[in-house]
Amino acid sequence: MEADSKAIRNPNCRTWLRQEPRTTFSTPDRENVRQFLSYNTFFYSQKLSAIPQPDFDKPTISYHSTQQAAMGSDQYKMDGHKLLWHLERVQQWQEKRVIAPIYIEVSPLAYCNNRCIFCAIDFSMEKSLALDASRFIPKLAQMGKAGVRSIMYAGEGEPLLHRELVPIILETKKAGIDVALTTNGNLGSSDDWQAILPALSWVRFSVDAGTDEVYSVVHGVSGEMFHRTIQNIRQAVQFKRDNELSVTIGAQFVVLEENVDDLAEAVALFSEIGVDYLAIKPYSLHPQMLATKEVDYRNGLMDRVASILKTCTPSEKSPTRIIFRQDAMENYADGKMAFDHCLALPFWGYVDSRGDFYTCSVFLGDPRFKVGNVLEQEMEAVLFGEKRENSIQFGEKRLALTEECRLNCRMARINEFLTMIDQKPEGGVFFID
Numbered sequence: 001m002e003a004d005s006k007a008i009r010n011p012n013c014r015t016w017l018r019q020e021p022r023t024t025f026s027t028p029d030r031e032n033v034r035q036f037l038s039y040n041t042f043f044y045s046q047k048l049s050a051i052p053q054p055d056f057d058k059p060t061i062s063y064h065s066t067q068q069a070a071m072g073s074d075q076y077k078m079d080g081h082k083l084l085w086h087l088e089r090v091q092q093w094q095e096k097r098v099i100a101p102i103y104i105e106v107s108p109l110a111y112c113n114n115r116c117i118f119c120a121i122d123f124s125m126e127k128s129l130a131l132d133a134s135r136f137i138p139k140l141a142q143m144g145k146a147g148v149r150s151i152m153y154a155g156e157g158e159p160l161l162h163r164e165l166v167p168i169i170l171e172t173k174k175a176g177i178d179v180a181l182t183t184n185g186n187l188g189s190s191d192d193w194q195a196i197l198p199a200l201s202w203v204r205f206s207v208d209a210g211t212d213e214v215y216s217v218v219h220g221v222s223g224e225m226f227h228r229t230i231q232n233i234r235q236a237v238q239f240k241r242d243n244e245l246s247v248t249i250g251a252q253f254v255v256l257e258e259n260v261d262d263l264a265e266a267v268a269l270f271s272e273i274g275v276d277y278l279a280i281k282p283y284s285l286h287p288q289m290l291a292t293k294e295v296d297y298r299n300g301l302m303d304r305v306a307s308i309l310k311t312c313t314p315s316e317k318s319p320t321r322i323i324f325r326q327d328a329m330e331n332y333a334d335g336k337m338a339f340d341h342c343l344a345l346p347f348w349g350y351v352d353s354r355g356d357f358y359t360c361s362v363f364l365g366d367p368r369f370k371v372g373n374v375l376e377q378e379m380e381a382v383l384f385g386e387k388r389e390n391s392i393q394f395g396e397k398r399l400a401l402t403e404e405c406r407l408n409c410r411m412a413r414i415n416e417f418l419t420m421i422d423q424k425p426e427g428g429v430f431f432i433d
């Protein structure tokens with residue numbers, strides 16, 4: 001497979017577009033999968049040794065393939081994964097199989113003030129169900145001690161509706177755990193940003209529109225909410241700048257038929273605000289969703305995104321990177337999985353608003369994945385108990401991925417990587433070329 005790639009300047013957009021061979025595989029046979037994995041491993045290993053990166057002259061639009069993610073143009077590794085920075089944990093997993101998760105997603109509460117038409121967790125909403133902060137906060141130190149390295153507050157509802165989100169975030173940071181927040185941004189005052197932005201590694205705003213009209217259709221609320229959200233994002237960006245904070249502030253745009261024509265407006269708006277990135281990503285069907293949608297990215301939708309992005313002209317001064325997650329969209333459209341079993345469950349977890357710990361967020365309410373309760377049990381018992389071990393084994397040996405799992409789920413790239421290193425090549429590993 002060709003390994004070289006070229007960066008060319010798009011004369012219309014002041015952008016660098018990477019032109020290189022696609023690395024997604026469109027046929028399911030194992031040989032292709034193996035080639036794909038070993039090819040990417042080559043790039044990952046180069047990345048690890050910090051090879052000099054091409055000078056992209058501050059690219060404003062990136063078309064991401066997994067290869068690019070490995071090469072460094074996707075500085076957030078949105079289409080890749082970050083396990084290569086945790087090789088000691090990977091080694092522990094190879095030896096023990098049950099390890100402390102590196103990353104946990106926590107749902108502060110189970111209701112939302114928006115009604116997004118693409119919401120993946122509409123099935124789990126429950127009015128007035130909120131995580132008990134007084135019982136949750138003491139468990140954070142136990143999580144940090146066990147080896148949990150990061151927590152993202154997101155989950156079944158809108159986290160900023162939780163009255164004690166600020167102390168929860170600050171206590172998470174104090175426990176030695178990196179913290180992130182995903183929010184619709186309808187709420188969030190200057191005071192909130194002042195309190196939490198210094199503690200956050202990143203915050204991502206789900207906006208999915210560039211105008212109030214389209215926002216109203218996609219988020220199911222009045223257009224007024226769009227203006228409030230934009231105002232809140234502006235305040236957050238300003239506070240970050242004024243205080244020279246390292247927090248990454250991003251916005252997200254899930255592409256649908258209903259909003260694709262708003263994309264150019266969104267690019268212009270978020271570039272002008274100066275968020276660190278605008279991520280353009282595919283819709284993803286959740287097996288338990290109530291309001292499911294058919295979104296066919298092969299049917300011209302992906303091409304429309306590409307052609308809109310080619311004609312846009314972000315401001316010269318804007319620091320905003322526009323990240324088109326083309327690989328994720330193609331993988332979703334292809335509908336294929338490059339692995340037979342789920343090996344990712346030891347590396348992450350999900351805590352719902354009741355405090356129940358799941359080994360995968362796709363299976364909320366499913367006893368095969370619910371392994372304890374962080375409010376009622378010590379973390380040692382939840383993370384290293386028999387139930388989690390059984391669930392991890394179930395994912396590894398018996399789960400019928402193609403029938404039950406979310407297509408191109410968030411652990412897909414991790415599963416590809418772990419599948420590769422779990423299958424020792426025949427003939428030995430000492431001939432390393």
Ligand code: SF4
Nearest residue numbers: 342360405406409411
């Ligand atoms: S492959 Fe299935 S079980 Fe594993 S993380 Fe993805 S959705 Fe969850």
